[in-house]
Amino acid sequence: MAERETPAATKSMDDIMALCKRRGFIYQASEIYGGINGFWDYGPLGAQLKKNLRDAWWNDVVMVPCGGRRGPTGEPVRMVPVDSCIIQHPRVWEASGHVEGFNDPMVDDRETKARYRADHLMGVFVVWEVPKHDAQKTGAELMSALATLVEPQSSSPYPEFMVVAPHAAEALSSLAADPKQIPRLKRAQPINAVRGDGAALALLHFGERAFVARVGPVDLALLGREPERFPAPVTGKKGVLTPPRAFNLMFKTYVGATATEDDVAYLRPETAQGIFTNFKNVVDTMRVKMPFGIAQMGKAFRNEVTPRNFTFRSREFEQMEIEFFCHPSEARAWYGFWRDWRMQWWESVGLKGENLVLREHATDELAHYAREGAGTSDIEYRFPFTAPGYGELEGVAHRTDFDLRRHQEYSGVKLDYFDAERGERGPSGQPRGERYLPHVIEPSAGLDRGVLALLCEAFTPDPARASGVFLRFRPRMAPIKAAVYPLVNREAMPEVAARLHADLVGRFGRDGFIEFDAKQTIGKRYARMDEAGCPFCFTVDGQSLQDMTVTVRDRDTQQQERIGLDAVPAFLADRLAR
């Protein structure tokens, strides 16, 4: 299959979206009302395609963990599922870091179109002009004079300039390296280190004049009230900045009818936390033993700043997450195991070849919970809109014990695990046991992104065939499993075909649609199935009535073979497993 693959860059996303609409895979949500940004609905074929991918994950991950293969410890992989609520106690999201991490206020420069994190705007507050005779002194020589200087608080609350940096120290060093960030500034010298209020002092030279300035965070409340009195970074121009605007990425709602601020709750931005909050319950009730995983699939919600690229960045989406708990000493081995096996799984559902890559994260792009861990990898697919780059399908992260530790801290409930098989051996030869907070490997996949990747991968333009395009789904993923057609709507053909159709629906109808259609020419019906991605069409023709055979038309090759009517179920059963 891989050798006939169509490069992602040659596929048009517009064409894929049009096909998705035309064939009932994906519609824009609330379309008759003009649509709603960042939300998409699945049509009949899309719903079944999505279910097939979801079922494959559930079966291959939860019910037959890792397809039956053994983990790095040599034992079978143990896995149990949960299904937790979308709305959790608000403290869950404080513990997870989402309340803090999802609330970066941003400031826009209306003139230059630049956007800044408000807490990264460092103000430069001039507190003292250095007398001319002292202007050539170094920062160190000024230190004694500065000891008696006016308190920085007495200077104006409005900065003279603004510099973009995460904190004062970095602002100072970047100013020293590149004074052009402030108009007319010739030279900047740091004077002292960052103080308690997050600010530091610097000596700034403008031509012949020199000033001592305090560099530090600006008053965000004041910036919100009077943005016109704050200078923009780089240009120094006033009146062009917007007030800080909160980009709250969590969907807020209210529990109860009163809807006061005390009732605020959030729709989960990830399913993972529902696993961590149930960790103790699962350990206490399920006789699981380390190492083991808890899996969950379900909807999650993120108020994305810019939903874009079809369903790739939707505000409502479905996740398939595993939290795999293990002893800290085994985390590295399990991390590698999961990373490699998840990659193979995506290949098994049809994303083969150079469009699928495994990318290990560089240290500086790791999330807050993963810095101390064995690593983070992304399994990425080259979508037409990311080509030649890639978009994330699944992240595999070693989250250390970050989440359990935080939930233990915020809830006050002990979440450590007593491992009876570890620890020193006592006189009887029995291990004394070891109590520890497990480490976690998290393979977290996006179901909607997976569906989109399947669609993009399957989409195969072919000017030689009537439909101009066909969808080359793996039979296991295809929403329509087979079609049964009488070649013509005459003689006994429709009746024979209808019987075969009923038989196949009974055997395979739970896995996907089995089509029946007697209208129109056979070529037209084949072409429709090409566009819908149906892998096999069984046709009853004149010969069928003589010798009880049918033709099987293969979607990918357009070739036909003739098999016995009674051989069709076995033929399909064999192919649909692939």
Add this chain to the structure above:
RNA sequence: GCGGGAAUAGCUCAGCGGUAGAGCGCCAGCCUUCCAAGCUGGGGGUCGCGGGUUCGAAUCCCGUUUCCCGCUCCA
């Protein structure tokens, strides 16, 4: 949030101040023995939405929504 482009039938698009169109698809009938064949007929659009200009707006102007591209953002 910003800048640019777009929105007319299920799809692809034409129409650009004077009665809303074509091709394909879809549905029905006829005909048809293997790849969107042919014939006949049919359904389907308040021209994204809301204002304004005009005797008259799909068409011009303003606003708005959605989609696409580029920024920006992305635990």
